[in-house]
Every structure is written in C-alpha cells, then in structure tokens.
Amino acid sequence: MEKKKIKIGLVPKLIIAITVGILFGQFLPEGFCRFVVTLSGFFSTFLKFVIPLMILAYVTMGIADLSQGAGKLLLITVALAYGSTLIAGSASYLVSSSLFPHFMSEGALDQIAATADASLTPFFSITLEPVMDTLSAVALAFVMGLCLSSMRGKEMGNSLYNGMSDFSKIIDKVLHTIIIPLLPLYICGTFTDMTISGKTFAILSILWKVFLVVIIMHLICITIQFVIAGTVSKKNPFTLIKNQIPGYTTALGTQSSAATIPVNLECAKKDGVCEQIRNFVVPLCANIHMAGSMITITACATAVCLMNQLPISLGIIVPFIMTLGVAMIASPGAPGGSIMTALPFLYMVFGAEAGDPDGAICAIMVALYITQDSFGTACNVSGDNAIGVIVDTIYKKFIVKTPQEN
Numbered sequence: 111m112e113k114k115k116i117k118i119g120l121v122p123k124l125i126i127a128i129t130v131g132i133l134f135g136q137f138l139p140e141g142f143c144r145f146v147v148t149l150s151g152f153f154s155t156f157l158k159f160v161i162p163l164m165i166l167a168y169v170t171m172g173i174a175d176l177s178q179g180a181g182k183l184l185l186i187t188v189a190l191a192y193g194s195t196l197i198a199g200s201a202s203y204l205v206s207s208s209l210f211p212h213f214m215s216e217g218a219l220d221q222i223a224a225t226a227d228a229s230l231t232p233f234f235s236i237t238l239e240p241v242m243d244t245l246s247a248v249a250l251a252f253v254m255g256l257c258l259s260s261m262r263g264k265e266m267g268n269s270l271y272n273g274m275s276d277f278s279k280i281i282d283k284v285l286h287t288i289i290i291p292l293l294p295l296y297i298c299g300t301f302t303d304m305t306i307s308g309k310t311f312a313i314l315s316i317l318w319k320v321f322l323v324v325i326i327m328h329l330i331c332i333t334i335q336f337v338i339a340g341t342v343s344k345k346n347p348f349t350l351i352k353n354q355i356p357g358y359t360t361a362l363g364t365q366s367s368a369a370t371i372p373v374n375l376e377c378a379k380k381d382g383v384c385e386q387i388r389n390f391v392v393p394l395c396a397n398i399h400m401a402g403s404m405i406t407i408t409a410c411a412t413a414v415c416l417m418n419q420l421p422i423s424l425g426i427i428v429p430f431i432m433t434l435g436v437a438m439i440a441s442p443g444a445p446g447g448s449i450m451t452a453l454p455f456l457y458m459v460f461g462a463e464a465g466d467p468d469g470a471i472c473a474i475m476v477a478l479y480i481t482q483d484s485f486g487t488a489c490n491v492s493g494d495n496a497i498g499v500i501v502d503t504i505y506k507k508f509i510v511k512t513p514q515e516n
Contacts, residue, residue: 123293123294124293124294124297124359124360124362124363125359126294127293127294127295127297127298127301127363128297128298128301128362128363130298131146131297131298131299131300131301131302131304131305132301132302132305134146134298134301134302134305134306135301135302135303135304135305135306135307136305136306140230140306143230143302143303143306144230144231144232144233145233146298146299146302147230147231147232147299147302147303148232148233148234148235149295149299150295150296150298150299150300150302150303151232151235151299152235152236153292153295153296153299154296154299155235155236155237155238156238156288157289157296157366157369158238158240159238159239159240159241160281160284160285160289161240161247161368161369161371162240162241162242162243162246162247163241163247163281164281164285164368164371164372164393165247165248165251165368165371165393165396165397166242166247166250166251166254167274167277167278167280167281168251168278168281168371168375168389168390168392168393169247169248169251169252169255169389169390169393169394170250170251170254170255170258170274170278171255171274171275171278171389172255172386172387172388172389172390172391172393172394173251173252173255173256173258173259173390174254174255174258174259174262174271174274175259175385175386175389175390181256182509183387183390183501183504183505183509184252184256186501186504187390187391187394187395187497187501188398190497190500190501191394191395191398191399191497192398192435192436194335194399194401194493194497195399195400195401195404195431195435195438196404196431196432196435197401198331198401198402198404198405199401199404199405199407199408199427199431199434199435200408200424200427200428200431201327201331201405202324202327202404202405202406202408202409202412203408203409203412203424203427203431204424205323205327205409206323206408206409206412206413207412207422209323210320210323210409210412210413210416211416213319213320230302230303230306230307245397248394248397248398251393254270254274255390258270258271258274278389285372286372289369289372290372290373293360293363293364293369293373294363296363296364296369297363297364300363300364300365301363320409320413320478321482323409324405324406324409324410324482324485324486325482325485327405327409328402328405328406328485328486328488328489329489331401331402331405331489331493332351332354332358332489332492332493332496333347333351335401335492335493335496335497336350336351336354336492336496336499338496338500339496339497339499339500340499342499342500342503343499343500343502343503345381345382345499350381350495350496350499353377353380353381353495354377354492354495356373356376356377357370357373357374357376357377357488357491357492357495358488358491358492359488360373360374360491361484361487361488361490361491361492362484362485362487362488363484364487365483365484365487366487367396367397367487367490367491367494368396368397370396370487370491371392371393371396374392374396374491374494374495375388375389375392377495378391378392378495378498378499381495381498381499382499382502383495383498383499383502384502384505384506386505387498387501387502387505388498388502391494391497391498391501391502392494392495392498395493395494395497395498396490396491396494399490399493399494399497400435400438400448400490401489401490401493402485402486402487402488402489402490402492402493403438403448403449403483403486403487403489403490404431404434404435404438405486405489406448406479406482406483406485406486407434407448407449407452407475407479408427408431410475410478410479410482411427411430411456411459411460411475412427413478414460414471414475414478415459415460418464418471420459420460420461420464422459426458426459427459429458430455430458430459433455433458434452434455437452437455438452448479448483448486449475449476449479449480449483452475453472453475453476456471456472456475460472
C-alpha cells in the first residue's frame with residue numbers, strides 16, 4: 111500500500127510559523143535568531159520586487175477582461191474603498207475618545223518609546239530594487255487595462271493582450287511555486303524579530319486594553335463589511351467570513367496587504383467572485399483600501415493625544431482621515447508602510463511641534479502602530495474581498511450582459 115502524503119493547509123502552516131517564531135525569539139540565542147531574520151529578509155526583498163509586477167499583471171488583465179463597464183467598475187471600487195476607509199477611521203475616533211480616557215496613563219510614554227527603534231539586524235542583506243513602485247504599477251495597470259478593454263478588436267489587435275496574458279501566467283507560476291510556499295518562513299522571521307526585540311510584549315504589558323479595543327474594532331469592521339456584502343449579494347455572510355480565514359491569517363503573519371494578494375485571490379474565488387472581478391479588485395484594493403490601518407492609526411493618535419494631554423476632536427481628526435485616505439494609496443506594501451506614509455501628516459493632529467516626524471511622539475506612534483499592524487492589515491485584506499463580492503454583484507446584475515463563469 112502506498113502511504114498517503116499528509117498535506118498541511120496554509121492556515122496551519124502560518125499558525126505553526128507564528129508559534130515557532132515566538133519560541134525562537136523567546137528561547138534561542140540571538141545569533142540563531144539573526145540567521146532566521148536574514149533568511150526572512152531575503153524573501154522579503156524578493157517579495158517587494160515581485161509585488162509591483164503582480165499588481166501590473168493582475169490589475170491590467172482584470173480590467174482588460176471587463177469587456178463592459180470597466181470605467182464604471184473602477185469608479186465604483188474606488189468609491190467603496192475610500193468610503194469604507196473614511197467611515198472606519200471616524201468610527202475608530204468616536205470609540206477611542208469614549209473608552210481610552212478610562213485606562214490611559216501618562217507614565218506609559220517613556221516605556222513605549224524605548225521599544226520604538228528596537229529591531230534585530232540581519233547578518234547581511236541584498237539589494238534588489240523593484241522595477242517600479244506600487245503606485246506607478248497601479249497607474250500603469252489602469253492605463254493599459256482601460257485601453258486594452260476599450261481598444262482591443264477595434265483600434266488594435268490582440269498581440270499586447272496576449273503578451274500581458276502570458277505575463278500574468280508567469281506571475282501565477284512564481285506565486286504558486288515560490289511566494290506562497292515560502293510565506294511561513296517570512297512570517298516566522300517577522301515574529302522572531304518582534305519577540306526578541308521586545309516590541310510586542312513591552313507595549314502589550316502597558317497598553318493591552320488599548321490593543322484589545324483596537325482588535326475588537328477590527329473584527330467588528332470585518333463583520334459589518336461582510337454582512338453588507340452578504341446582504342447585497344444574497345450570500346451567507348458567515349460563509350464569506352469563513353472563506354476569508356486563510357487571507358486573514360496570512361495578513362497577520364506578513365503584515366502586508368500586497369504580500370497577501372495571492373491567498374486573497376483564492377479566498378475571492380471561494381466567495382464566487384468571477385475571475386475578471388477578483389483579478390481586478392483584490393490587487394487594486396490592496397493599495398487603496400485601508401480601513402483597518404485607518405482604525406489603528408486613528409486609535410493610536412487618539413491614545414497619544416490623551417497621554418500627552420493634546421487637544422483632539424472630530425473636527426481635527428476628520429480632515430486628517432480624509433487626507434490620509436488618499437495619501438495611503440502611495441504607502442509601500444510592506445510591514446509598517448501605512449504609518450510611514452502617515453508620519454508627514456501627523457502634524458494635522460498633534461500640531462507642528464509635537465507632530466515632527468523625527469520627534470518622540472511620532473516614534474511612539476510608530477511603535478504603537480507596528481505592534482497592531484498585523485490585525486490592521488488583516489482587516490484591510492478582509493475588507494478587500496467584501497468589496498470584491500459587492501462589485502461582482504453589481505457587475506453581474508447591472509453591467510455584464512452574459513453570464514460569467516467563476
């Protein structure tokens with residue numbers, strides 16, 4: 111009899127990677143942990159190189175395959191993503207300003223600041239510059255996708271379309287043979303670094319109540335998004351949430367919306383979103399939909415203001431959220447990318463002096479955000495698929511004239 115090979119699913123692999131990373135950081139020598147972080151860094155560098163190519167391939171083909179209503183769907187998707195981000199940030203402020211004053215202490219500031227720059231240095235690193243940044247990839251994909259959709263078969267032949275289709279297949283091959291199988295290594299390195307540098311545990315020991323409130327807000331946000339998506343599409347929202355678990359878990363480990371795109375595409379497929387829509391919406395929303403990150407940034411900004419007795423109100427926070435909702439489109443698809451993009455705009459909340467990007471208060475914001483970045487990213491990518499379900503429903507009901515296969 112042939113022995114059956116035991117296949118471990120992606121979610122168990124990710125959970126194992128997180129557990130092993132924490133154990134490595136907690137119990138093994140620093141030299142070994144640096145070795146793990148070095149290997150993880152190699153993968154991270156390659157991932158950053160592939161991400162713009164992935165966006166270019168998938169978004170271009172996703173839009174190009176929309177033979178009807180490509181422009182309308184683009185506007186609908188952007189409006190849903192931006193609206194979701196604004197509502198999430200505003201709700202986060204209302205909750206944070208009501209609850210945080212009950213358990214914030216000024217003495218926590220110095221203790222958190224000590225962890226802001228703590229990180230394990232790899233033995234060495236390699237430089238592999240991406241062909242283009244993510245924002246350029248999104249812009250180029252928009253131009254090529256919309257032009258291919260409207261001009262193919264009319265003003266031009268199929269050569270460029272076929273070339274992009276083959277390029278998309280190459281990216282598919284890279285994702286399924288290299289990126290997804292090595293994701294657990296990347297996640298293990300991330301948690302090894304966070305554990306041995308003391309970032310997570312130091313902040314959790316001081317502000318665990320704030321951390322808990324933010325996580326609950328993320329989970330409520332995800333639930334509301336999928337309930338709305340389920341209502342619009344007439345699908346069971348709990349089934350949609352169940353389908354999202356692999357994407358959520360991957361985002362917890364990678365802390366990157368872009369790095370979660372391959373897994374999130376599989377989640378969208380389980381949701382019944384047709385190929386054209388999921389290839390268009392998921393990579394696009396990985397760059398423009400930041401509801402989870404906005405919840406975290408707004409809550410952290412509120413917490414820092416309360417600790418430092420700085421004035422904060424809805425009138426201050428709403429313009430900040432509206433500005434940041436646009437600015438974060440250009441954020442790098444890497445751990446902490448959103449807070450790095452937000453740093454130049456923190457003066458809108460903290461004032462010119464306290465909001466200095468190189469100052470202590472901004473360092474606190476970075477430390478607070480990074481600790482909760484995993485959950486914010488997981489909320490972002492989950493919302494991406496909720497938006498995908500809604501856009502798919504609109505496409506099938508009001509735009510496309512022939513049935514689409516999944």
